[in-house]
Amino acid sequence: MFFSSKLNKYKNLKHCFFSRKNGVSKGHYESLNCGLGSRDEKTNVLKNLKFVSEKISCNEKFLITLNQKHSNQVIHFKNENDIKNKLSGDAIVCEAKNVGIGILAADCAPILFYDPVKKIIGCAHAGWKGALRGVVRNIVKKFNELNSNVNDLIAVIGPCISKKSYEVEKDFFNEFIIQNEKNEIFFEINDNKKYFFDLRAYINNEISDLKIKNVENIDMDTFSNDEYFYSYRRSLLNKEKDYGRCISVILMT
Numbered sequence: 001m002f003f004s005s006k007l008n009k010y011k012n013l014k015h016c017f018f019s020r021k022n023g024v025s026k027g028h029y030e031s032l033n034c035g036l037g038s039r040d041e042k043t044n045v046l047k048n049l050k051f052v053s054e055k056i057s058c059n060e061k062f063l064i065t066l067n068q069k070h071s072n073q074v075i076h077f078k079n080e081n082d083i084k085n086k087l088s089g090d091a092i093v094c095e096a097k098n099v100g101i102g103i104l105a106a107d108c109a110p111i112l113f114y115d116p117v118k119k120i121i122g123c124a125h126a127g128w129k130g131a132l133r134g135v136v137r138n139i140v141k142k143f144n145e146l147n148s149n150v151n152d153l154i155a156v157i158g159p160c161i162s163k164k165s166y167e168v169e170k171d172f173f174n175e176f177i178i179q180n181e182k183n184e185i186f187f188e189i190n191d192n193k194k195y196f197f198d199l200r201a202y203i204n205n206e207i208s209d210l211k212i213k214n215v216e217n218i219d220m221d222t223f224s225n226d227e228y229f230y231s232y233r234r235s236l237l238n239k240e241k242d243y244g245r246c247i248s249v250i251l252m253t
Contacts, residue, residue, distance in 0.1 A: 001014050001017070001018055001019060001021075001022075001055070001117055001216050002016070002017040002018075002111065002159065002220070003015065003016060003017070004156040004216050004218065006143070006154050006214065006216045007112065007114060007154065007156060007236060010116055012119075012160070012252060012253050013250070013253070014056050014057055014058075014115060014120035014249075014250070014251045014253065015056075015112055015134040015249060016119070016248070016249055017110060017112075017158040017218055017246075017248045018034070018055075018247050018249070019032065020032050020228060020229055020230055020244060020246055021228065022051060023044075024046040024047045024048060024074065025040050025041070025044045025048060027044070027210070027247055028240050028241075028242060028243060029044070029242075029243075030244075031181055032048050032051065032244075032247075033045055033055075033088070033230070033244030033245060034048050034065075034102075034104060034244075034245055034247035035104050035106075035244060035245030036049075036051055036065075036086075037067075037090060037104075037245075038242055038243070039073075039205070039242045039246060040242075047055070049063060049247075051247070052100075052245070052247055052249060053100065056100045056249050056251050057100070057131075057251070058098065058100035058251055059098070061237055062098060062100060063102060064083060064084075064085050064092065064099060064101050064102065065076075065083060065085065065086065065098065065101075065102045066086065066088065066089045066090060066091075066105055067088045067089075067126070068089070068125050069073065069088055069090060069156075070090065070106060070108075070125075070129035070130045070134040071089065071090050071129075071130060071135070072090065072091075072123075072130060072133040072137075072138045072140045073091070073134060073135075073136040073138070074089060074090075074091040074092070074093060074138045074139050074141075075087050075089045075091065075092045075214075076088075076092075076093045076094075076142060077092065077095065077099065077101075077112075078095050079094050079096050080099070081093065082093060082235075083099055084095070084097065084115070086165070090123060090126075090130050090135050091121075091123065091124035091125065091135055091138065091139040092123050092141075093120060093121075093122045093139060093143060094120070094122065094252070095119070095120050095146070096252075098251050099247065099251060099252075100122060100249045100250070100251040101122070101123050101251070102123065102247045102248060102249040102250075103123045103125045103248045103249075104125070104221075104245040105125060105158070105160070105246055105248065106126070106221060106229075106230040106232045106235075106243050106245050106246065107122070107129075107156060107160060107161040107198060107199065107222050107231050107232045108125055108126060108127030108128075108130070108158035108160060108199075109125075109126045109127070109131075109157050109159075109203055110123065110125060110134070110157075110158040110159075110160075110246075110248035111123065111124040111125075111126055111139075111155060111156070111157050112125075112155075112248060112250045113140075113143065113151075113153060113156075113250075114153070114154045114250065115143060115148045115152050115153050115154075115155065116151070116154070117149065117152040118146060118148045118149075118150075118203055119253050120143060120146055120148055120250060121140075121250045121251070122143065122250075123248065123249075123252075124139045124182075126203055127199075128172070128197065128199060128202075131162060131199065131202055131203055132176065136203060136206040136207060136210070137210065140153070140207075140210045142211065143167075150211045150212050150213075151211075151214075152214075153212050153214065154215075155207050155212050155214070155215050155216075156216045156217075157204065157207075157215070157217045157218065158217070158218045158248050159215070159218050159219075159222050159225075159228075159229055160199055160200055160221075161199060161223045161231065162198075162200065162221035163168060163188070163196050163197065163199075163200070163201070163203070164196065164201060164224075165221055165224055165233070166196055166198070166223070166233070167190070167195070167196055168194065168197050169193050169194060170193075170194075170203075172195070173195045173197075175185055176197075176202075183202070185201075185207070186198045186201050186202045200217065200219070204217070211248055222246075225226045229234070229246055230234040230243050230244040230246055231243065238239045
């Protein structure tokens with residue numbers, strides 16, 4: 001369990017970047033797999049989600065996650081009546097109290113947001129596709145539409161795959177360069193004529209471009225730290241058939 005020092009200052013806020021520890025799942029999914037979309041036994045995942053609900057002081061039915069699609073779609077919950085679980089999207093902005101909004105990840109970056117003035121929380125799932133498609137820009141745009149001031153907004157980027165672990169091909173590199181040639185700074189070419197991509201730096205640059213200054217990074221590499229995190233890429237290299245998902249949650253009381 002990992003916490004933001006910036007978010008911890010607020011007594012009306014609960015949050016956590018949960019690790020893979022303290023759950024009941026077995027095998028590749030050991031132990032706190034929260035991905036209902038995985039091939040893990042559903043009963044185990046539900047027990048894990050119950051543990052998360054208890055830790056975050058949230059009613060189980062108000063622990064809300066998305067059917068994540070690596071998109072730039074943002075879901076908005078104004079009040080309790082709007083709340084629905086497993087909607088399609090990759091970010092949530094929530095004005096309702098006592099609702100835990102969560103992101104599932106296994107190398108992608110979970111990002112938690114909070115505006116302590118307007119009392120609005122948010123979370124976003126930012127892998128390379130979502131980040132390139134503008135999920136960070138879109139969630140901040142939604143905050144702006146709700147009259148949130150970027151000077152008040154806090155953004156915390158959780159554990160994700162690090163640059164040294166993220167080797168990609170030329171076509172991956174080209175997708176970023178086609179959008180903006182300046183994106184070259186987020187890549188480093190290696191001896192095999194492949195590239196290392198810095199997802200965290202790309203996301204931080206997006207946040208900086210949006211004029212958000214109150215930023216924190218939980219700078220841990222999900223790929224190399226198998227004790228604490230699931231990793232899609234690590235599971236792929238190990239020829240495992242599936243992988244677990246860690247959850248990151250924020251709730252306002």
